[in-house]
Amino acid sequence: MKWICKLTFKNLFRRRIRTILTILGIAIGILSLVVLIGIGKGIENQILKEFDESGSIKRIEVSGNGRNKYKSITDKRIEDFSKIPEVCNVYPVSEYEIYIDIDKYIGWFSVKGIPKEELLKLELENGSMDKLSKVKPDLILGDMIGSLLFYNDGEMSFSTDKNNRTDQLTGKKAQITFLSEQGVKDTFYIAATLKKNDSYTINSFSVYCDIDVLKRYCKKNSVNGVPLTQQAKEDGSRYNEWIYDQAIVTVDSVENVDYVVKKLQDMGFETYNEKEQLDTTKRITNIIKFMFSCIGAISLLVAIIGIGNTMTTAVYDRIGEIGMLKMLGCDLDELRFMFLFEAGIISTIGGIVGVVTSYGVNGIINKIVTIVLKFPKGTTFVNLDIKTAILAVIFALFLGMLAGFLPARWASKIMPLDAIKKVD
Numbered sequence: 001m002k003w004i005c006k007l008t009f010k011n012l013f014r015r016r017i018r019t020i021l022t023i024l025g026i027a028i029g030i031l032s033l034v035v036l037i038g039i040g041k042g043i044e045n046q047i048l049k050e051f052d053e054s055g056s057i058k059r060i061e062v063s064g065n066g067r068n069k070y071k072s073i074t075d076k077r078i079e080d081f082s083k084i085p086e087v088c089n090v091y092p093v094s095e096y097e098i099y100i101d102i103d104k105y106i107g108w109f110s111v112k113g114i115p116k117e118e119l120l121k122l123e124l125e126n127g128s129m130d131k132l133s134k135v136k137p138d139l140i141l142g143d144m145i146g147s148l149l150f151y152n153d154g155e156m157s158f159s160t161d162k163n164n165r166t167d168q169l170t171g172k173k174a175q176i177t178f179l180s181e182q183g184v185k186d187t188f189y190i191a192a193t194l195k196k197n198d199s200y201t202i203n204s205f206s207v208y209c210d211i212d213v214l215k216r217y218c219k220k221n222s223v224n225g226v227p228l229t230q231q232a233k234e235d236g237s238r239y240n241e242w243i244y245d246q247a248i249v250t251v252d253s254v255e256n257v258d259y260v261v262k263k264l265q266d267m268g269f270e271t272y273n274e275k276e277q278l279d280t281t282k283r284i285t286n287i288i289k290f291m292f293s294c295i296g297a298i299s300l301l302v303a304i305i306g307i308g309n310t311m312t313t314a315v316y317d318r319i320g321e322i323g324m325l326k327m328l329g330c331d332l333d334e335l336r337f338m339f340l341f342e343a344g345i346i347s348t349i350g351g352i353v354g355v356v357t358s359y360g361v362n363g364i365i366n367k368i369v370t371i372v373l374k375f376p377k378g379t380t381f382v383n384l385d386i387k388t389a390i391l392a393v394i395f396a397l398f399l400g401m402l403a404g405f406l407p408a409r410w411a412s413k414i415m416p417l418d419a420i421k422k423v424d
Helices: 002-014 016-054 075-082 165-169 211-220 254-266 275-317 319-327 332-372 386-413 416-423
Strands: 059-063 087-102 105-114 124-127 139-141 173-178 185-194 207-210 246-251 270-273
Touching: 016 275, 016 332, 016 386, 059 254, 075 087, 075 246, 087 211, 105 211, 165 185, 207 211, 246 254, 254 270, 254 275, 275 332, 275 386, 332 386
Parallel strands: 105 207, 139 185
Antiparallel strands: 059 246, 059 270, 087 105, 087 173, 087 246, 124 185, 139 207, 173 185
């Protein structure tokens, strides 16, 4: 076995130019495959990161029918939702549409009343929620609300400072008109602005207030016995309990989301959850990763053909050597092993060089993409893990051995006398 190793390395060095070019071909093939797989993974990770940062994957929006007693979201229903074992949090939402006029800006928004404990979980950019009014609902604005306001100049055009306008609204009083049949008008205080984010979140374009204060305010502004923002029964009478527009249900894990959604739907409620979009996105990213892998595999296939060509040429050039080895009693298995060993060395070195190079290329691509596409610093557009690197080298070795199999088999079948005649 020792002599086989010595002879193999001697032959590789003797034809070093051909060996180097073949290794280079394998390295480029592996580099292409690994980088393209890394790009596919990077795209998938960035999309999943956006979903995760929005906090919406495990969040289910449950809607009821305010005119149907059995499909209305009430405090009793909120309690029923919380009893589902997989649910870790649930709270009600009352929503009302308003027209807002503030500091020469106007807009139309949906204001959501949520429990005080949920309000306190929100991160603020400025303002405070320590002294919220208990008489009127103070408003907390999402960080991108300002970009939706129009400048009230008769043409309702956006002003040039729309990206920074949200910060300027904190502490101001806004003229509010409820977009309902009652048409109630009032003045509300802008208590705080939510923390700015690099990307869109579920809170970015939302306006919040304390739901308990909202309920008291709406009951105080009842019309014909029906509180403001509340729906009446089909016969026009009011409900004895408060009817919420939504319930927000948070599930303990992504794996249980589908089960909880089915449970809520069986109870007669409509649900909305971004996991469906996530599942669709995953299918799309899997297709992208598969296409990238196929393109990379084609590059690697070309390199493997190069190994086959190199080994075939090596057999042809060494026919005399093969004949001599057979005459000296070289076993057929040993002869096959020698050529397969040579193919394995070339493909393994090529695979290692390709993987090592890919780490450098990945770093360059990540920097270029971050600058050109203006991604946040540290964004990983190409994601290469150690598992992929190891598998790439093993894959290169396997294909290299496969490419060297036929030349090795041919070498073992050459008859000694025929080999000597061909040399002559």
